[in-house]
Amino acid sequence: MxxxxxxxxxxxxxxxxxxxxxxxxxxxxxxxxxxxxxxxxxxxxxxxxxxxxxAPGMLATPQVRQCGSCSRCCTLLEVTEVGKSVNEWCKHCDVDKGCTIYDDRPQMCRSFNCAWLQGHLADEWFPERARMVVHFSQDAVNVQVDPGYPDRWRQEPYFSKLCEWSLNGIRMNGNRSYATLIVSGPDKFLLLGRTIVPEPTLFGTAFLPVAAETFRYWKARSPEHLHRLYGRITEIQRIQQEFGYCAIPDDDDPYPPYRPALLRLSNHPHAESDAESA
Ligand code: SF4
Ligand code: SF4
Known part of the structure; x- marks a missing residue:
């Protein structure tokens, strides 16, 4: 793209x-x-x-909402065009009046609409109350949490909604899949259903479902590492389909061929002969 x-x-x-x-x-x-x-x-x-x-995938019935008393995005988000960093008040934001340069505000501010304003979230997500700003990017749902309330996203009803979005994003295929990312102060998290991945790497996270809403994951250290992790996950799923069970290894640095080690770890009765013929 x-x-x-x-x-x-x-x-x-x-x-x-x-x-x-x-x-x-x-x-x-x-x-x-x-x-x-x-x-x-x-x-x-x-x-x-x-x-x-x-945009498909994020659809909900849009509601007409107003920012009203909220100015969370003017504090929590980065706005490079006015030299504003994350988690710092914009110098143009007046707590009582809102943006003091409204008519001349930068393009970034004009085009920004958080997910609550777009009507994708219920009233309790009003950013001023939730202390979180949720917004969409091309391939992610982004949750910027007020550092004064760092665990707000882990509380209900917020956490369950984030899990639901995360699972929807995982289940979508190809270009339409998206990640659910949370930034809370200096901490970053990737959500895989109810599984929280702290400090995900730039190279990606390989994951495998272990229950309806939880996942086993491995963080990649390079594109090649991610490729190998997914190679082993593919083999795990193949063995699960063939034999109904495959043990999930603890180590995070696999090398092919994956099948013999997986069969041995799973104590499959025909592990050696099966691996030799594979
Ligand atoms: S966080 Fe959302 S509701 Fe609040 S001011 Fe920004 S766009 Fe408006
Ligand atoms: S310029 Fe205005 S709209 Fe943009 S971040 Fe600052 S106060 Fe908010």
């Missing part, structure tokens, strides 16, 4: 439903927006219907 497509998809996920709205949100020319929309529709990454454009 090129940069224009990525920007257009992000604008639609942030609530833009018309070409005009997407042009305003992205700053791209109308021609570039139309080309990107066409490509995204072709790849089924966007839908066009009577209400305009929508």
């Amino acid at each position: 090129d940069q224009a497509m990525s920007n257009v998809a992000r604008a639609v996920e942030s609530g833009a439903t018309t070409i005009r709205g997407i042009v305003d949100a992205t700053g791209l020319s109308r021609l570039k927006v139309e080309r990107a929309l066409h490509a995204l529709e072709k790849q089924k990454l966007l839908l066009r219907d009577s209400r305009g454009f929508t």
